[in-house]
Amino acid sequence: MSESAPAGLRVGDHAFFEGLDAQLLREAQRLASERHFNAGDWIVRDGDPATAFFLVFHGKVALEVATAEKPHLTIQTVGPGEVLGWSWLVPPYLWRLDARALKPTQTLALDAVAFRKVLGAHPAQGFEFLERLLPIVAQRLENTQIQLLDIHGL
Amino acid sequence: MASEHFARPAPPAQVPMAPVPYEVRSQTAETDDTATLVLAPADGTHVPPARPGQFNMVYVFGVGEAAISLSGDASDSTVIVHTVRAAGRITEAIVRASAGQALGVRGPYGRGWPMDLARGKDVVLMAGGLGLPPLRPVLYEMLRHREQYGRIEVMLGARTPKDLVYYPEIQSWRHRADLRFQVTVDAAGRDWYGDVGLVTARIPDARFEPANTVAFLCGPEIMMKNSARDLEARGVPATAIWLSMERNMKCAVALCGHCQYGPDFVCRDGPVFRYREIRDRLSCREV
Numbered sequence: 001m002s003e004s005a006p007a008g009l010r011v012g013d014h015a016f017f018e019g020l021d022a023q024l025l026r027e028a029q030r031l032a033s034e035r036h037f038n039a040g041d042w043i044v045r046d047g048d049p050a051t052a053f054f055l056v057f058h059g060k061v062a063l064e065v066a067t068a069e070k071p072h073l074t075i076q077t078v079g080p081g082e083v084l085g086w087s088w089l090v091p092p093y094l095w096r097l098d099a100r101a102l103k104p105t106q107t108l109a110l111d112a113v114a115f116r117k118v119l120g121a122h123p124a125q126g127f128e129f130l131e132r133l134l135p136i137v138a139q140r141l142e143n144t145q146i147q148l149l150d151i152h153g154l
Numbered sequence: 155m156a157s158e159h160f161a162r163p164a165p166p167a168q169v170p171m172a173p174v175p176y177e178v179r180s181q182t183a184e185t186d187d188t189a190t191l192v193l194a195p196a197d198g199t200h201v202p203p204a205r206p207g208q209f210n211m212v213y214v215f216g217v218g219e220a221a222i223s224l225s226g227d228a229s230d231s232t233v234i235v236h237t238v239r240a241a242g243r244i245t246e247a248i249v250r251a252s253a254g255q256a257l258g259v260r261g262p263y264g265r266g267w268p269m270d271l272a273r274g275k276d277v278v279l280m281a282g283g284l285g286l287p288p289l290r291p292v293l294y295e296m297l298r299h300r301e302q303y304g305r306i307e308v309m310l311g312a313r314t315p316k317d318l319v320y321y322p323e324i325q326s327w328r329h330r331a332d333l334r335f336q337v338t339v340d341a342a343g344r345d346w347y348g349d350v351g352l353v354t355a356r357i358p359d360a361r362f363e364p365a366n367t368v369a370f371l372c373g374p375e376i377m378m379k380n381s382a383r384d385l386e387a388r389g390v391p392a393t394a395i396w397l398s399m400e401r402n403m404k405c406a407v408a409l410c411g412h413c414q415y416g417p418d419f420v421c422r423d424g425p426v427f428r429y430r431e432i433r434d435r436l437s438c439r440e441v
Contacts, residue, residue, distance in 0.1 A: 143352045
């Protein structure tokens with residue numbers, strides 16, 4: 001994994017932030033740093049503090065859960081234009097799964113602790129942000145429900 | 155009417171309920187429980203060629219019959235190709251059938267995919283699990299006449315990588331420049347570098363002009379329901395989305411009522427239905 005100052009990637013160029021409040025974009029950009037991962041690198045680990053909110057620009061990330069029987073079960077992949085993680089918004093702010101780069105992956109990582117404060121200090125923009133994030137959470141919940149149904153195995 | 159879909163298919167030439175003898179020419183295992191059978195006429199007589207989306211009743215002598223969709227090239231009238239998953243006594247017997255074994259075939263039945271409505275348009279094919287076999291003849295037909303169609307976007311979902319049928323063929327399709335073929339699985343180990351998640355999650359990334367798109371969906375009903383909903387949300391008209399429904403079939407000629415689906419019989423009025431006409435039924439329990 002490598003880290004660098006925000007030279008190329010811009011928060012405003014990511015689909016998730018498209019059209020959001022300009023002030024919020026500026027704050028998010030201020031708190032963002034580029035983080036690049038090689039294939040196989042861990043991005044987050046289950047149980048670690050969720051201190052970053054990742055915007056994926058290039059590459060692919062596997063979200064994995066581990067059980068005794070299946071130590072590396074990929075339950076979802078996240079690609080360009082998608083975001084990684086909302087554990088940073090939910091106490092106790094710990095990652096609930098592992099995330100691993102499947103291929104070279106470029107992200108912007110927002111300082112989640114500081115960004116949470118920004119959202120709290122600007123409730124209108126914070127609400128707008130949550131309105132953008134909640135459908136992703138809802139979509140992933142629906143996906144999980146259907147995965148639990150094991151529809152292809154019926 | 156403008157579409158061949160609305161023309162009630164001509165009844166098979168043979169006596170409707172009498173199977174025609176066929177012989178298994180080859181059997182290829184696709185997954186642990188699924189096989190593809192190539193059938194050839196045993197005595198020179200044959201059933202009429204099926205159109206993409208139609209099905210045959212395949213009879214294992216002494217065991218029973220099952221409705222199986224055409225999964226081969228519809229332009230090849232010399233053989234019939236069926237991909238079957240062992241899901242019960244009859245389909246288990248079909249999957250176990252070996253080269254040289256005799257099977258009975260009657261058909262084809264039902265209304266297939268409205269190929270004529272797709273010409274000149276972008277095409278979205280969405281398949282879940284064994285929903286790919288009934289769509290494979292569509293893909294063969296479109297690739298044979300590639301110039302007649304716009305963008306072709308295929309989205310395939312499966313439970314795990316080992317549940318994917320036609321894997322070598324999928325790999326060749328994925329390498330074609332005139333076709334976009336996305337594969338996603340519900341869960342995977344570390345030997346899988348493709349997408350993981352639901353096939354519906356691929357819709358936002360799919361490339362097509364919604365107002366000029368025809369979509370064919372085949373798979374588990376909840377997958378088709380959610381896919382149709384999401385395609386419509388992207389702007390594909392409900393009249394341009396088609397679903398292949400599956401119900402338990404017995405007679406296949408709209409007499410027994412086993413496949414009744416609201417006011418329709420799936421064997422005669424389907425299995426391919428227009429989304430707009432069955433949308434309400436998809437949310438209706440016990441239909």
